[in-house]
Amino acid sequence: MRTRFPALPPSAIALLLQIAAFALVLLSVRLFELQPEPLTFALACGLLAASFSQLAGQARWWFVIQLLFAPALVLMLNADIPPSVFLAAFLIMLAVYWSTFRTQVPLYLSSNKVWRALEGLLPLQQPDSHFRFIDLGSGLGGVLTHLARLRPDGHYCGVESAPLPLLMSWLRTKPYPNCEVHWASIWDEKLAACNLAQYDVVFAYLSPVPMERLWHKARAEMRPGAVFISSTFTIPGLEPDQHIAVDDLHQSTLLVWRM
Numbered sequence: 001m002r003t004r005f006p007a008l009p010p011s012a013i014a015l016l017l018q019i020a021a022f023a024l025v026l027l028s029v030r031l032f033e034l035q036p037e038p039l040t041f042a043l044a045c046g047l048l049a050a051s052f053s054q055l056a057g058q059a060r061w062w063f064v065i066q067l068l069f070a071p072a073l074v075l076m077l078n079a080d081i082p083p084s085v086f087l088a089a090f091l092i093m094l095a096v097y098w099s100t101f102r103t104q105v106p107l108y109l110s111s112n113k114v115w116r117a118l119e120g121l122l123p124l125q126q127p128d129s130h131f132r133f134i135d136l137g138s139g140l141g142g143v144l145t146h147l148a149r150l151r152p153d154g155h156y157c158g159v160e161s162a163p164l165p166l167l168m169s170w171l172r173t174k175p176y177p178n179c180e181v182h183w184a185s186i187w188d189e190k191l192a193a194c195n196l197a198q199y200d201v202v203f204a205y206l207s208p209v210p211m212e213r214l215w216h217k218a219r220a221e222m223r224p225g226a227v228f229i230s231s232t233f234t235i236p237g238l239e240p241d242q243h244i245a246v247d248d249l250h251q252s253t254l255l256v257w258r259m
């Protein structure tokens with residue numbers, strides 16, 4: 001189902017619906033002169049917000065988030081946890097997920113089996129010949145370091161927007177002189193590394209949200225003969241040249257387009 005508020009990110013819609021639910025429950029409590037327990041009040045807010053989410057056409061998982069948000073707040077406040085714990089948890093989440101609320105691409109990692117399947121999509125090894133590979137949204141750098149170790153004839157580049165994954169991938173790729181990672185958005189036109197014209201293989205494991213825009217970028221920038229690989233997420237309305245099913249926990253598929 002498509003959301004009825006496409007201009008806003010889902011998290012902003014969810015917050016607005018929580019506020020609307022809270023206002024309605026508060027109004028009813030005042031109107032009918034009720035005196036509910038805080039948890040009952042929160043449950044009513046949760047139920048209403050979850051129903052609003054359904055009506056607004058939000059993705060299924062928002063129903064559960066909306067339902068549990070206010071009751072979880074009340075339970076947490078009752079648990080008497082020091083505020084510093086919440087601040088620390090918030091800062092860690094911020095460093096890991098950064099702008100996920102806007103990009104709608106969270107951190108989750110490719111499996112070792114995907115890394116191995118990617119080996120078979122690299123250009124053939126030839127004497128005195130090098131190729132260039134980029135991982136768009138390179139997470140913890142697992143794809144880059146695995147391939148750099150196995151195929152030292154390649155140059156590997158990662159672009160990552162979230163600071164903590166970037167730091168981890170920077171430490172991880174340090175021993176590999178043929179690896180580099182950049183703290184940037186993949187859409188950054190000022191960063192030379194983001195120009196896809198220089199790569200033989202472009203890899204992305206993102207989410208359904210940016211795929212159409214990414215395909216326009218790939219078509220505009222990539223050279224003929226270069227390979228564009230998306231793990232799991234397809235480009236709407238565009239059949240890939242090759243599907244590679246990977247027998248991992250998520251039943252990943254590599255979708256391959258040759259330019």
Ligand SMILES: C[S@@+](CC[C@H](N)C(=O)[O-])C[C@H]1O[C@@H](n2cnc3c(N)ncnc32)[C@H](O)[C@@H]1O
Binds near residue numbers: 105185
């Ligand atoms: C699903 S993870 C994939 C990680 C890694 N490529 C892998 O296969 O294991 C997607 C990553 O892309 C990053 N990301 C999302 N949007 C981005 C953007 N616009 N620019 C740079 N990185 C982005 C996220 O922070 C996340 O680390």
